Amino acid sequence: MQIFEKDGALLLQKEGQIIGQCRLLPTAQGAQITLLEVAPAWRRRGYGTYLLKEALRRTGAYDPKALRVHTAPWPHNEAELAFWQKQGFVPEAVPQPGACAPAAQNRPGWRLVRRRAPDYSAVQLSHEFVAGRLAAPALCVDATCGNGGDTEFLCRLCAQKGVPGWQVLAMDVQPRAVAATRARLDAAGFAEPQLRTVCASHADLLRYAAPGSADAVLFNFGWLPGAQHTVYSTAESSLPALDAALAALRPGGVLSAVLYSGKTIGSGEKQAVLAWLRALPLAQYTVLVCDFANWADTAPLPCFVLKK
Numbered sequence: 474m475q476i477f478e479k480d481g482a483l484l485l486q487k488e489g490q491i492i493g494q495c496r497l498l499p500t501a502q503g504a505q506i507t508l509l510e511v512a513p514a515w516r517r518r519g520y521g522t523y524l525l526k527e528a529l530r531r532t533g534a535y536d537p538k539a540l541r542v543h544t545a546p547w548p549h550n551e552a553e554l555a556f557w558q559k560q561g562f563v564p565e566a567v568p569q570p571g572a573c574a575p576a577a578q579n580r581p582g583w584r585l586v587r588r589r590a591p592d593y594s595a596v597q598l599s600h601e602f603v604a605g606r607l608a609a610p611a612l613c614v615d616a617t618c619g620n621g622g623d624t625e626f627l628c629r630l631c632a633q634k635g636v637p638g639w640q641v642l643a644m645d646v647q648p649r650a651v652a653a654t655r656a657r658l659d660a661a662g663f664a665e666p667q668l669r670t671v672c673a674s675h676a677d678l679l680r681y682a683a684p685g686s687a688d689a690v691l692f693n694f695g696w697l698p699g700a701q702h703t704v705y706s707t708a709e710s711s712l713p714a715l716d717a718a719l720a721a722l723r724p725g726g727v728l729s730a731v732l733y734s735g736k737t738i739g740s741g742e743k744q745a746v747l748a749w750l751r752a753l754p755l756a757q758y759t760v761l762v763c764d765f766a767n768w769a770d771t772a773p774l775p776c777f778v779l780k781k
């Protein structure tokens with residue numbers, strides 16, 4: 474059995490014959506499915522589901538990071554409606570006052586829609602929280618710059634709200650990460666002196682940022698996305714780095730740390746950092762650990778420290 478594309482349709486071939494097809498028109502956020510059919514002799518064996526899932530996959534329906542919208546033709550009967558509903562399609566009225574859900578065989582002004590909002594992420598929470606805390610930043614530090622996503626966020630934030638002469642310091646132990654950050658920020662229009670990149674361990678942060686000078690220090694622990702998973706942060710350098718970050722922060726400043734655990738990296742760093750966070754004196758720091766309560770224990774864990 475195989476699926477291949479021909480003339481704008483996905484064709485399902487089995488035993489040398491085409492037994493099903495899915496026609497669709499790609500859209501900016503997904504696709505408009507105009508036809509899904511399986512030859513009568515092959516129905517009720519899961520081939521329709523197989524074909525539909527492949528069509529959804531090829532048009533990005535399972536991307537957790539983007540808004541995706543797929544539409545489908547109105548079903549001919551209740552069984553077909555149940556089929557689409559299993560894949561997340563729901564009847565949606567083209568808004569009309571007073572309309573109610575029709576029986577499956579009726580279709581006035583209704584369509585089937587599968588809509589997926591992007592997952593809310595730990596990094597998104599970190600960015601929103603940090604942005605909400607900073608009024609007029611002068612120095613922000615990305616202590617694990619990786620591919621530069623957090624650095625770009627900090628540069629854009631400073632460009633919008635920063636004092637004249639603001640600076641973002643981006644650090645990483647891996648030269649390839651520093652190069653990736655530079656390239657990304659260059660493309661976004663940020664360079665020296667606003668952006669300073671350093672290839673060094675964040676444990677040495679105080680060599681590059683004076684005590685009491687930073688408005689925000691961001692840590693996004695773990696490994697470099699897209700690289701081998703052999704280099705990742707560990708408690709051995711992360712704890713001294715967190716100490717250094719607290720010293721580098723000015724009163725009113727914020728530390729953001731996204732913690733990870735899992736098969737490859739274990740949970741040693743996460744547990745050590747959590748113990749470190751919980752031991753910080755209340756008189757000097759407010760500490761927040763914001764877990765995604767209905768995800769697995771290995772979900773990224775956003776944490777914040779506010780320096781009083």
Ligand SMILES: C[S@@+](CC[C@H](N)C(=O)[O-])C[C@H]1O[C@@H](n2cnc3c(N)ncnc32)[C@H](O)[C@@H]1O
Nearest residue numbers: 617618619620621622623645646674675697706
């Ligand atoms: C999850 S990635 C960071 C993602 C990055 N902030 C971004 O937006 O693309 C973690 C990074 O931490 C870096 N790292 C690991 N140990 C480090 C250390 N001791 N000092 C500085 N960076 C370190 C890794 O090289 C990796 O690039």
